[in-house]
Structures are given as structure tokens and as C-alpha cells.
Amino acid sequence: MGEAPAFFVDNLQNGFSNGFGLKSKGFETFTDVGDKTFVIGGANSDSTSSVGIQIYDKSTGKWVIPTVLGTKPKTCKGHSAILLNEDRIMISIRGSTPDDCIWFLEVDTEYVKEQKKDFGTEVVAWSKGVTGEAEKPVVISGPSGVGKGTLINMLMKEFPSMFGFSVSHTTRAPRGMEKNGVHYHFTERNVMENDIKHGKFLEFASVHGNLYGTSIEAVEAVADSGKRCILDIDVQGARSVRASYLDAVFIFICPPSMRELEERLRARGTETEDQILKRLRNAEAEIEQGESSGIFDYILYNHNLEECYENLMELLGLGGSAPIKQKPLSKINNKMVLIVRRKKWETRRRT
Numbered sequence: 469m470g471e472a473p474a475f476f477v478d479n480l481q482n483g484f485s486n487g488f489g490l491k492s493k494g495f496e497t498f499t500d501v502g503d504k505t506f507v508i509g510g511a512n513s514d515s516t517s518s519v520g521i522q523i524y525d526k527s528t529g530k531w532v533i534p535t536v537l538g539t540k541p542k543t544c545k546g547h548s549a550i551l552l553n554e555d556r557i558m559i560s561i562r563g564s565t566p567d568d569c570i571w572f573l574e575v576d577t578e579y580v581k582e583q584k585k586d587f588g589t590e591v592v593a594w595s596k597g598v599t600g601e602a603e604k605p606v607v608i609s610g611p612s613g614v615g616k617g618t619l620i621n622m623l624m625k626e627f628p629s630m631f632g633f634s635v636s637h638t639t640r641a642p643r644g645m646e647k648n649g650v651h652y653h654f655t656e657r658n659v660m661e662n663d664i665k666h667g668k669f670l671e672f673a674s675v676h677g678n679l680y681g682t683s684i685e686a687v688e689a690v691a692d693s694g695k696r697c698i699l700d701i702d703v704q705g706a707r708s709v710r711a712s713y714l715d716a717v718f719i720f721i722c723p724p725s726m727r728e729l730e731e732r733l734r735a736r737g738t739e740t741e742d743q744i745l746k747r748l749r750n751a752e753a754e755i756e757q758g759e760s761s762g763i764f765d766y767i768l769y770n771h772n773l774e775e776c777y778e779n780l781m782e783l784l785g786l787g788g789s790a791p792i793k794q795k796p797l798s799k800i801n802n803k804m805v806l807i808v809r810r811k812k813w814e815t816r817r818r819t
């Protein structure tokens with residue numbers, strides 16, 4: 469935990485002038501982060517309000533209203549604020565229930581810095597604190613056809629009360645058996661682009677010619693159900709989540725060979741020839757990044773499905789045959805990475 473806020477005010481009376489020339493509405497906290505003071509709060513006369521945010525920039529002497537991302541606490545009758553790691557403010561809401569009392573406002577995290585560039589404004593991002601023994605979300609990436617969906621389905625079937633799937637949005641057309649709201653939220657590009665602009669997505673990427681993204685709501689819906697969230701997203705998405713506030717476990721699924729990947733994609737029979745070729749072309753770069761970008765905590769080789777599933781269960785602390793600690797660890801980009809069943813990678817360049 470970092471230091472306490474430089475200036476803490478709570479229970480201010482309506483109309484109190486706080487030295488910033490700001491007309492206080494009460495119940496505000498003032499937290500200094502570098503040159504900026506983040507003013508959080510502002511209650512109405514009935515002493516409940518949504519939690520507003522204003523930033524006082526000491527270097528310019530100006531007030532800024534930031535773009536606010538994420539879901540914020542609904543009402544607040546008073547709160548305390550503590551600065552953590554110089555980049556996020558922990559908010560404890562007074563009079564709230566135990567599972568709704570801790571929130572985080574990211575003010576200078578990598579995620580917020582990225583968003584500032586995109587929005588061209590000051591940006592802050594809310595996230596709800598998870599209390600208790602809730603386990604980290606699981607991000608699963610890998611090239612199209614490697615078996616991510618198959619492995620996730622096996623996991624969800626065997627442990628239905630433990631895992632919840634983060635239902636992504638996509639602009640691609642549904643496949644035969646796919647249901648809207650279950651496999652994906654199928655959406656129009658302009659609608660999704662507008663939602664992205666309004667900060668509704670934790671991450672998004674253009675994948676194989678379509679737009680895909682994880683909405684903040686999708687992840688929160690799983691967290692609210694008390695389950696461990698599983699995200700099936702591409703490598704670009706995994707990179708964005710790494711840079712976000714979401715503290716997750718990152719697993720990359722690798723195929724045994726390009727030939728096997730191609731066979732799986734063809735056997736699935738869900739894509740046209742052109743789409744298969746596009747997915748295979750993209751797979752080579754994805755595998756390269758999956759193996760060497762340092763994004764992933766674990767790399768699993770899906771040669772034999774049952775074996776890969778067992779290794780996945782082990783990683784997630786669900787038992788299995790051999791303890792994961794006895795498996796070989798390699799160092800990639802200064803991070804220890806568990807590599808299960810590494811084979812010499814066979815690349816087959818396409819002309």
C-alpha cells in the first residue's frame with residue numbers, strides 16, 4: 469500500500485469552499501497524485517449521489533472533467549480514499565454492503581495512460597474491488613483452430629459453478645449453432661465502434677477482418693455471479709488486458725504444427741477457404757507473439773486434447789496427475805513461463 473492522501477476531507481458541509489475555489493457539495497476527498505489533485509465525491513442534499521470526479525491540475529491552475537471509464541459506485545453517502553502505488557485510489561464507501569464497499573479509481577495506470585492517448589483527454593477508470601478468495605480471471609489465447617473453445621467448454625462443463633465465460637462482442641456473422649448472448653453478442657460495426665468510443669470495452673481488436681471485444685459489463689457479470697471469469701481472446705486483446713487494471717492469469721495455447729492447425733480448421737468446417745487461409749496466415753504471427761512477447765504466464769501445447777486439458781486443470785489448481793511445480797520452467801523476457809510439451813516448431817511459409 470502507498471501513502472495516505474495528502475489532503476483528506478470528509479463530511480464537508482454544503483457550500484464549503486475548500487481552498488481550490490471549488491464549491492463543495494460535501495463528502496469529497498482530495499488525493500494528490502503528482503501535479504494533480506483528484507476530487508472524488510459530491511453529495512446532494514439528501515446525502516446520496518453518484519460519485520463525481522474532478523481534477524485540479526496544479527501546473528496549469530485549471531480544473532478538468534475527465535473521461536470516466538468503467539462502472540462507478542452508484543450512490544455514496546461518504547467515503548474514504550487512499551492512494552495506492554501512485555497510480556490508483558482505493559475508495560471505501562461508507563454504509564455499503566461488504567461486497568460493494570471497496571472500489572478502485574485508476575488515475576495513472578498503464579491502462580489509463582493508453583486510454584488517455586486514445587481519448588485525447590484526462591481519463592480515469594473505475595473498477596470494483598473483489599473481496600474474499602475470488603481467484604484471478606483466466607485469459608486464454610491462441611491461433612484460430614488450436615482448440616481454445618474446446619478446452620474452455622470442457623472446463624465449463626466439468627466445473628459449471630466455478631467458471632463463467634466472458635461473452636465477447638463481435639461484428640462477424642454467427643455460425644450455425646451459435647446463439648446471441650451465449651457464444652457472442654453479435655453486433656453491428658457502427659454500434660460497437662460507438663460503444664468503444666464511450667469506454668464500454670476493456671479491450672477490443674480487429675481479428676481476421678472483424679471487430680472483437682470484451683465489454684467491461686461482460687467481465688463484471690461473471691464477477692457478480694461469484695465465478696472465475698474466462699476470456700477467450702486473441703493476442704492483441706491479451707496484450708491490452710495485460711496493460712489494464714484486470715489482474716489475470718494469461719495462458720497461450722499452441723498447436724503441435726501448422727499442418728495440424730490447418731487440419732483442425734478444415735475439419736471444423738465453419739470457415740470459407742479464404743477465411744481459413746487468412747486465419748492460417750495470422751496464426752504464424754500469433755504463435756510468434758504468444759511464445760516470445762512475454763504477455764503469457766503459461767504456454768500449453770495442444771497436441772493431445774485430454775493431456776492438454778489435464779495440464780490446464782493443473783494450472784488452474786484443479787488437480788491432475790503431476791504437480792505443476794515439477795514441470796519445466798523457461799525464462800522468456802525475464803518471466804518464468806511454464807512450457808508444457810514444447811516441440812520444435814514447424815513453420816511452413818505460404819507463398
Ligand SMILES: Nc1ncnc2c1ncn2[C@@H]1O[C@H](COP(=O)(O)OP(=O)(O)OP(=O)(O)O)[C@@H](O)[C@H]1O
Pocket residue numbers: 610611612613614615616617618619732733735736770771772773774
Ligand atoms: N487436441 C486436439 N486434437 C484434435 N482436434 C482438436 C484438438 N483440440 C481441438 N480440436 C478440434 O479442432 C477444432 C478447432 O477447435 P476450437 O473450435 O476449439 O478452436 P478455437 O481455438 O476455439 O478456434 P477459434 O479461435 O477460431 O474460435 C475443433 O473441431 C476441435 O474439435
Ligand SMILES: Nc1nc2c(ncn2[C@@H]2O[C@H](COP(=O)(O)O)[C@@H](O)[C@H]2O)c(=O)[nH]1
Pocket residue numbers: 609610611612616636637640671672673675676680681682700701702703704705706
Ligand atoms: N481481442 C479479442 N479477441 C477475441 C474476442 N473474442 C474472440 N476473440 C478471438 O477472435 C478469434 C476468432 O474467433 P472466432 O470465434 O471468430 O473463431 C479467436 O482467436 C478468439 O480468441 C474478444 O473479445 N477480444
